[in-house]
Structures are given as C-alpha cells and as structure tokens.
Amino acid sequence: MGDAAEWVDHLRRGGTDPWEGWRDGRSTTTPDVVPGAQQLEVLRRLNLRGAVDAALVERVLAASAPGRGTPDLELVGNSVAEFGPAPVDPAAIPPGELSRVVAGLVAEDLTSSSGTGGSDPTASRRRWWRRPKPYRLVGDPWLASRTRAALSASGHPPVGGSGRRPKVVFVLAPSVGQMLVGLWSARAFGFGVKPWQAWLGEALSGDRLPRRADPATLASGWADRVGQDRVVVVSDPADLPFAFDRPAPLSASAVEIARLVGAPLGLLVTADERRRILRSDLLPRVKRLEGPLLLPDDARTEAFQQTVTRRLERRGYRVPVENPSAPTVTSPAAEDVLDGLLGLLAGDRR
C-alpha cells in the first residue's frame, strides 16, 4: 500500500493530516487508485469538525461534484498520468470546488429526509375563522415573502389572492441594493439563479431595474389599481402596524448555500418540490448561520437608488432609505459558504 492508500485509510479512521505533510515530498511511479482529491479534502474537513459516521465517510468518498466543473482530481505525488487535469494538493483546492461536492450530498440528504407535505413557511396561512382588515404586503420579493409568513403565523394574514379588495397595500421597500438581494434570494430559494455577481451584472445592465426590485414601479402600479391613498410605502417590517416576530435577515452564506444546494436538488425532484424543500427544510437550518449580509456597493446601484427615491418622492412617498447596520459583503465568502455546507452535512448525521 502506497502513501495515498494509507492516507485514505487515515482519513477513513477520522484522521486530519493534510496530504502534503503525509507524503512528505515523496512521489510514486505506481500510483494507488484512490478517490478524487476533492472528495478526500471534504472528508478531511469533516473530520476536523468531529467524528463522522462510516456511512457518510463512504458517501463522501464516492461522491462526484454534480454538474459541470472540475472533474475528480488526482493527488500530487500519486499520479503519473500524462493526460487530464494536473494533480493537486487537496488542501489547495478552491473552496468553491469543494462546495460543489458537499452541496450534492446535502441535496441528497434533503430529499431523503423531506416529508411530502411540509408546509412552506413563506406561504401565508390564513385562519379561516378570522376576517382581518384586508391588506396586502408586496415589495422586496424575499423579505415580503418571509414577512407575510411571519404575519400569518402571528394571526395577521394578508388577503393576497383571495379576490377581496385590500383596504391598504403595504409596499416593503428597503434600499434598491437590498431589494436586488431580495430578488436574488427569492430565486435561490426557488427555481434557481445564476451566481450573484453574474446575476447582478445582468440585472443592472439595462435602463431599468428588474420590476420586482423597483419599489417605485410597484408602488405606482398598486396606486393605479387601488388608489394612491391606499398604498403605504415602508422601508422596514418594523414599520408595519402589527405586532409579530420579524424574520431576521439571512447571511450572504445562507443564501448562497440555498443556491448551490438547489442546483443538484433540481436534478433529484420536480421544480415545485425543489422550491418547497428549500423553503420548508433548508431555510430553518440556514437561517441560524451567522455572517455578514449581502449588499451591492457599486455606482450603478446607487444611481438607480437616486432615481427610485425621486420617483417615490414625486408620488408623495417619503421613505427613509437605510442600509443594514449589520456587517455586509458584496459577495458571499467562499470559505464561509463551505463551512456552512459542511456543518449542514455533519449536522444531518448527529
């Protein structure tokens, strides 16, 4: 048994020594056939978090990262292949590549543990025996969705879709940057979306904001339908006239995890089931993940913000726009995302 096979054995038994230290500069001309470097590094990182049960060990070693991307890589010092990708030091593999492997495993776990009728916590639940003053809540796609669910749980469900004319329409309009994050988040927890930077670039490439991230368009649209006197624009759920448990914002890593897991999940279940599982099963787990919030910080977003503010003011809405006081980042941090995914995978077995 060569160095590589012995190292795999070491990892199987819970070891955490990196490969480069293990092989100590040696290379072989008769390489062992071992799992890919990505899988081995994922197992090593799981071992660093604590004991990993035998079934999960084997699942990790047999997993390939779903979708397109870097194939299984050979270990540096354990490969004489003249073709294929260059062999690597597993510890040097970018966290994004490791996340692909883990996301596939987390998706499998979600499908095997998910019930068939779990409720979507972002869906409104109405208590049929109550007839609240009819109102609607629209605006930031993700924040409004979660706020509606929280309001319903607190006994203040909105009327949306019932056919009843609302007495008031609340337009939840934080900053344009937050609304863009909200739209991206709603899709990450839905039917899928591109990576943040690529999506943001497309969203800001035209003359107009995406409709669902444009509070001025939303407010004027509803004003045309129900009358301007029935539309109230607020920048924060705390400004709504109800007592309820406000949903805490999700960290950038949490949303990115949903996006990454959603992709392989979509290969295992139908699109609707994917959305349901992400919102009812994954969301409760990732909302515990701490970390900075996602917020764009570029001139284009700022320019759109100024335009939106002027349009709202022309309609008579004076809405203070404040960015979150919590720390923010302009992109999810790859290491934080990987750490969150490993925690989900390890936590499923505890």
Add this chain to the structure above:
Amino acid sequence: MSRRVLLHVGTPKTGTSYLQDVLFRNRATLRSHGINYPVERHDGHFLAALDLMKMPWGGLQSEAVGAWDRLADAVREYDKTSIVSHEILATASRSQAARALASLGHEDGPEIHLILSVRDLTRQIPAEWQENIKHRSTFSYEQFLKRISNPARKSRVATWFWGVQEIPAIIDRWAPHLPPEQVHLITVPPPGGDKTELWRRFEEGFGLTGLDLDLEAERANPSLGVPETALIRRINRTANNDVPPEHYRPLVRELLAHRTLSARTKSPRLSLPPDLREWASGIEQSYVDAIERRGYHVIGDVKDLLGQAPDADAWADPDRPRERQVASAGVAAIKALLLENARLREVEADLTRQRDEANEALERAHLRPTYRLREKVVRRLETSTWGQRALRVYRRARGRNSRSA
C-alpha cells in the same frame, strides 16, 4: 444479463447524432438480430447521461430523474448485446464512470467494450465553439480559444472542452481496468473522402455490418458557416435574457440553425486560426502516440487524428465576419421565422374555431331547464360559508368531482 455491452461515450461532433438516430429508428430490427438499444425516446440515453452525472441542461434535467438506473436495468435484463451511446458521457468523472460500469453489471460477467468515435482537434475545436453558440453561449471565438489553450484549464469552458475531447484521459476515467482489446476507437476520416466511410466504420465497431437498416437521416447536427455562426451569437446576446430555453431550442437551435442556416453551404467555414496550428498538432500527435503505445483497437486509421493544416488564405474570423454575409443570413432567418409565425397563426386560428364550437355546444347544454335550476342552487350556496361547507360534504358524498367546468 447481456453478453456484451457496447458503451459508446464520445466524443461530440463525430457523427454521434446520426448514429443514435439510426439506432433509435431501427431498434426493432436490431432487436431481431440480438442487439438491444434500450430507449423509449430518441434522447433517452442523453437523459440517462444527465442523470448519471447530475448535470443541469436548460431545464431538461427534470425529465432525467432516475433515467440512468432504468437504462442499466434494461441492459442487465437482456442476454445478448446492448448498446449505450451518448457523447456527453465522455466527461463523466472516475466515480461516475465506476458507478455506471457497476450498474451495467461489469463486475458480474458481461463483457464491457468501450467505444469512442474520435476526430482531429483541428476540426473539433471550431466545431465545439459552434456547438456552444448553438446552446446559447455568447463568448467570442477568440475568448473560447484563449480559455481552452490556457494550460491551467480552470475555466468551465476549458474543463468541459478537454473533458469531452482529451481522448486518453477519457479512456483513463472509463476503462482503467479494461484490457486494450476492449477499447475501440472509431476515427472520423479526413475531409474530402468517401462520405460513406464513417458509417462503414460505425457498422464495424457496433456489429451492424450486413444488417438491413433504414439509414435515412431524420436528425442530424449540421454545421454552420462563419457568418451564420456570428448571427446566432448575436441573437444570443440580444435574446438570451428574454427567450426561455424551452422556446430557444425549437426556434433558434432547430428552426434557424439546423433547418435554415445550415443549408447555406457556400459561406466560409469555421476553422482553426493558423497561429494555433502548431499547438493543436502537438496535442494531436501526443494522442496518436498514446493510442499506439497503449494498443487500443482502432477502426480506421489512428493517423486520421492528425488534422490537415488549415488554409491560411481561407481563414475567416467569425468575430469579424463580413457584414454583408451576416446580413444575408439574417434575412434568411427572418424569412424562416415569418413562415413559422404564419404557420402558428393558422394553428391558433384553427384551435380558436374548435374552442368556439365546443363553447357553443356547452351553452346549448346549459340551456336545459334542469341544468339551469341546479346551476342557480350551486351559485346561491357558493356565496355563503355554510353553503360552501354543504357543497363540500355533498361532493365528498357523491365520490367524484361535480364542480362545473
């Protein structure tokens, strides 16, 4: 359990669409000769490959769930020769390939033969870029070449390209434990030769020689010229955000690219830029050396993998095409879309007429006195909460859905 499994895993742009079309249309005939091509729809093995590699593909992946296991079951249940064929299998990882082989019964006895149809890189490189464009890509030829020629191969484009084109590495992933006589390479003949030669080589590789098969092509993957490819790329840049994949495929890929623009065969052809010839030929030679050294079975000539030097005078840059040629292709595309639109309008008019006739028949039925009375009662009940509850109880008791249309 199948006696033999012919596992054809690549490579793209080597006549695989035609082969799979022939296999699909002749599957009953093949079966009568002891050859099993287990598939229920023409893209069955494609969906199975997507499922095996957990690969998204413009929404199609939702139809692929479980497809690989169903295919493997059908192969294991047959006791003669089975064929599995799709070119994207080339990019399967070692783990995915091992899982595939195990599911086909590799360790239990059937003889697995790995087949690759292969072509020189000089032709594969422009063909792969064009295939990217026909799948909604927007990057230029120059960007594509830069990515695939970067030795680091870190971009998704490079990872995919070399994953499906690097012949020795594909074999390393799929057949680390197969003897060389069970690895077969079918080489695509050089351009300008007998057009039937490639099919003759496929016949030899898949044991189809002498069988009376319908060889008329219904599906093919025809190539486009330089101005046509430039046009599709411009369409992608303008329309990708607005045209969803389920409409892009039939309208752009099938109607425009395959049925309209591919007929324009007099336009300049895509080729490798002269300044990359030396780089490509070095890699081609390394493949030839490896294949000869490893002793694989070659149907054709391994030297077919050494591409012909492109004519430097005939080089036409698809990133800077002649605008008059692109405009001409554009007019042809508009005409095709107008004709298709006209056809769809006729279909819509016909469906509207049928709908109106059905509505009239329904109205006549509604005019019957007993129907009107029942409808009145139901409407009255639906306006109150107690009435709605009574209706629910009534419908449950009836045991079927009695709601009005």
